Amino acid sequence: MTPERPELTATPRNKGVDEAVAAARRVIAALLHAGDRSAAEMSTMADRLNAVADHLEEHAPAVEERMIDMWRGEGVTRHDPVTGPENALAPPLHLHGRQDGSIEGVVVLGMPYQGPPGYVHGGVSALLLDHTLGVANHWAGPSGMTAELTLRYHRPTPLFESLTVTGRQVSVDGRKIRTVGTISAGGEVVVSAEGLFIDKQLPRPR
Amino acid sequence: MTPERPELTATPRNKGVDEAVAAARRVIAALLHAGDRSAAEMSTMADRLNAVADHLEEHAPAVEERMIDMWRGEGVTRHDPVTGPENALAPPLHLHGRQDGSIEGVVVLGMPYQGPPGYVHGGVSALLLDHTLGVANHWAGPSGMTAELTLRYHRPTPLFESLTVTGRQVSVDGRKIRTVGTISAGGEVVVSAEGLFIDKQLPRPR
Structure with a gap:
């Protein structure tokens, strides 16, 4: 039996990795206009x-091997830049399926995602929606590559507020x-998207 | 006299900051599927x-003050998620003006920007193009907020290869x-974008 709100984002696998990625997200935000610092500091x-990067790289397999391994048997990716618990670029957005066949997630975006003063970058909204539409396809049935994506920006999307992101295969x-x-804030749609996808998958690296 | 290829991306201000952000970008990439590690490691x-985030946060002004300061007198933003030298989310893309009034930049995207296996995430291409179109407006004359953006994906956009991103106010x-x-790879257009922008600026925080 399907749970009522099935998770469509990867669940934690290696607790240490997810912790380190969460810490990297803190570093990204803290480096942004962090006040008067000396160059030495x-x-x-x-x-x-x-030193952290050196240590991680020193013990890491070659990029080619990491690419093969990251696509092996993954239902939900752990590495994508929107929901991935291993990707510090991802806010991350947590998506779940809804009973009507659509999907939904909630996210709060901070300073690194800023475009106009105090608001989310229009391109970041596009990134979140492209990804969510792709996951909505996976959830509903056939899925594929984005062929065309149209974004309409109805009003500015606030930073530091809870945003609801939805996707539905039509x-x-x-x-x-x-x-x-759509992306909604305070119950109002701020950005809407329409996508045309082509049912085609690229081969996984191996 | 205007230089032949004027830089439209922020130039380094505090060398230490830019170095730390470049190091954070290495950490982001190195954390992605970094091989078999113990949870303890x-x-x-x-x-x-x-500890780095703690140190930076401890000495940082409140977010409200940082938001005011980052918009004070900045011609080209140092903090945006596409070109910003202070933003570790940014690849970063370096844009410059061309004599015909258009703009151009070159970037190589690594694993954190991946969508389909071995290729750039469609939403990342959208982010780069939305930003580039916005900077193209600034460079050409009147600029404003994105109202509508349409992306067409002609072929997959490769990771680890030099991509040329262009923008032109029409x-x-x-x-x-x-x-x-457009985004081009190997001389072929892989993604094209059309945007409608409204000449309107949001007030800067103060």
Whole structure:
């Protein structure tokens, strides 16, 4: 039996990794316009971050192997830049399926995602919606690659407030899939999206 | 006299900050599917990253003050998620003006920007293009907020290869601004964009 709100985002696998990624997200936000610092102080921060990167890289497989491994048997990706618990670029957005076949997630975006003063970057909204429409397709049935995506910006999308992101597959006609989605803040739609997807998958690296 | 290829991306201000942000970008990439690690090892990485975030946050002004300061007298933003040298989410893309009034930039995207296996996330292409169209407006004359953005994905956009991103304002009709742009790889257009912008600025925080 399907649970009432099935999670469509990857669940934690290696607690340490998810913790480290969450800490990296804190670093990203803290580096943004962090006040008057001496160059020496910031160089020390750079050294400490480079030391972490050095350590991780030293023990990591080659990029080619990591690419193969990250696509092996993953139902829901852990590495994507929107929902991925392993990707510090991801806010992350947590998506779940709804009983009507659509999907939904809630997210609060901070300073790194800013476009106009105090508001979310229009391109970040596009990133969230493209991804959500793709996951909505997976959830509903046939899925594929984005062929065309249209975003309409109805009003500015606030930072630091709870945003609801939705996606719903509306039709499948041969290999053409049409999908819509919205971002809402305070109960009002701030951005809406329409996407045309083509039912086609790229081969996984191996 | 205007230089032949004027930089439209912020130039370094505090070398230490830019170094620390570059180091944070290395950490983001290195955390992605970094191989078999013990939870203890990754918890140590988390501790080291949290210590950097703690230090930065401890000495940082309140978010409200940082928001006011980051918009004070900035011609080109240092904090945006596409070109900003202070924003570790940004690849970063370096844009410059061309003599014909359009703008151009070159970027190579790594694993954190992945969508389909081995290719750039469609939403990341949308983010780059929305931003580039906005900067193209600034460079050409009147600029404003995105009202509508349409992306067409002609072929997959490769990771780890040099991508050329362009933007050009095509018309201004009252407050309506129309702008186009492309992403090319190996001399072929992989994504194209058309945007409608409204000549309107949100007030800067103060």
